[in-house]
Amino acid sequence: MATRATGTTGRDMNAEAVAARNAVRGTAESTAPVILSVRDFSVEYRTSNGYMRAVRNVNFDIRAGEAVALIGESGSGKSTLGFALLRMLVRGARIATGSAIYRKLDGTEVDLVQLSDRDFRKIRWSEIAMVFQAAQNSLNPVMRVKDTFYETAKAHGLTDKNHVRERTLDLLRKVQLDPERVYNAFPFELSGGMRQRVSIALSLLLEPQLIILDEPTTALDILTQRAIIDVVKNLRDQLDFTMIFISHDLSLAAELADRVATMYAGEIVEYGPVRDVFYTPKHPYSVGLLNAVPPIVGEEFTPLTAIPGSTPNLHKIPPGCPFHPRCPYATEICAQQDPPLIDLGGTHFAACHHSDMVSKDPSVWEAMEVAEVAG
């Protein structure tokens, strides 16, 4: 971004620049530079039955300032993709194919896949940061919040204690925490929602360009979830960063994302601006997910339909389109050819042979009978 004023938090943007960018954020009109370009990206896990692909030939671009949601059910590969981009995969997992070209803050480009571990450590937190699920405690339990912040800053060469202190307090304030109280606290003295906000503040400490959030509101109470959502929204209005968030919660994506990627069996099956994906979904799996979410407003009852069948075992992904055994639109070709992600115009992509027929009409699904398979 051109606008990079230096304030207390370094990269606060002026209101006009933010408004101008926000107006087109995530749409085809956005001219912000592409900061992450993922091509033919695959990740696999070593298992007793050989390598198992959890992410398969994924392609997508993210522009500066966008919020992209990776949505899908368990086993869809969304978390694996997020962790792989940060090169934080568990032992036994590896990036099998592809590249992830990342444009650094200084404008130079690097392939996240090819970087050495040493070079990656330099950009982790300072360029790309991560916020982990609240349920898994990501803060060191024996360190006070202030020490966690200071240690993180020090590891990246920021040793001016006063500066780090000021910045920490400012960030804690920005995530709606009482800075003086939280600054000196240990993680166990904070509630789950407070810890999650501390993690978000920590991720912003070194002014990264890209933040990856893994299930940021999962396992939190509803009012706490709302607080986290509002904090993230406010931060996006005040600070200049790009965000990828991983979630199984479609409503969270509807509220926070500019662009949505639906994942199924390790593939991105639909990718597009949030309003396109929610209002005119073009992949049957996205439709199936949307038809399964109960609304809260409205004074009428909306019957919901579940997607028939179950998600495939990654060792036995069906041939052709991986969704075809559960899909009401499937024809012969679907069992033979895995459709590529096709541009439908307006930066809306779907991987479906019959995307022109797909609608949100639930009656198409009701007639379907799918045999349940175990194992």
Next chain:
Amino acid sequence: MASNAPLMELDHLVRTFKTRQGEITAVDDVSLTLDQGDILCLVGESGSGKTTVARMAAGLLAPSSGSVRFEGKDLTQMSKAEFKEYRKAVQIIHQDPYASLNPVHTIGDTLRAPLLHHKLVSGQKEATKRAEELLELVDLRPTENFINKFPHQLSGGQRQRVSVARAMALNPRLIIADESVSMVDVSIRVSLLNTMLKLRNDLGVTFLFITHDLAVVKYFAWEGNVGVMYVGKMVEHGRTPQIIGRSLHPYTRALAAAIPEADPDLTRSKEKLQLRSLDIPNLANLPTGCVFNPRCPYWEPGLCDTISPKLTPVGNREVACHLVVRDVEAGGTGLDLVPTAQRLAGAAAD
């Protein structure tokens, strides 16, 4: 046994626990009634006491005071035979699909065990036949794909259905389901809710359903009732469409307003209720007066922080809020409360 008594009555239930911080009241004076075929959802955040109520209703936890009556009979007064009948008639579904099935038993073993134990079948052969019927009932077809499988060979959703099938093995009259796991995938959750609704509609099974998700309540208990709990107290109770569509208690309104919707335009324009504080009070140190007053945007100093509101009938629901009750008694709808800040500003201007 009184034949016209409700299926289950929870009468002024109180449950306290001793902790290092002193005695806490997890459930404070909760009364509910369930008739055959009813659906009742208890909704609330962690620490609201909803699970403790469910455990008392299931006979897993004795109330500190108050009573649980099944078909008019107090659980503590039952004879051994009566208690056994109650145990058969009331089944529990634990909704953590990864912890509730024995990993070394096949699905068939799991379903046959209660049938054989309670001598509902004459032998293994009949037990297997009944187990197959149960799998059919929860749409795990073809059944031969499942009967000899182990839980690890099933998906999370399939495991949950096996839990439902097991609960149905004894032809229960009431199922208590605690949705303790919020992380189930959306599609699986809907198929499970639909399966349970079918059991209620086709077989007249009664449900006491515990959840933290108001959207799930709206879907599952549309034809039933909902009780909203907050730190051990029932704050609002009534027919679901009414409570969700036109919530009166500020806590219920805050919950409904806080939930994001799966619709980008709608969710971003939804009117939010700004709470005064994000902190749920500590059960060992509850605020005086209304337990919600430190967070309530409408609270009235001198009233809400001193006098604890009683659950009061308002129309055909019950609400525990001084301000709503007063507004309705004065002829209002209870929906147009004035936020405290605005009220004080108005008073200062006068």
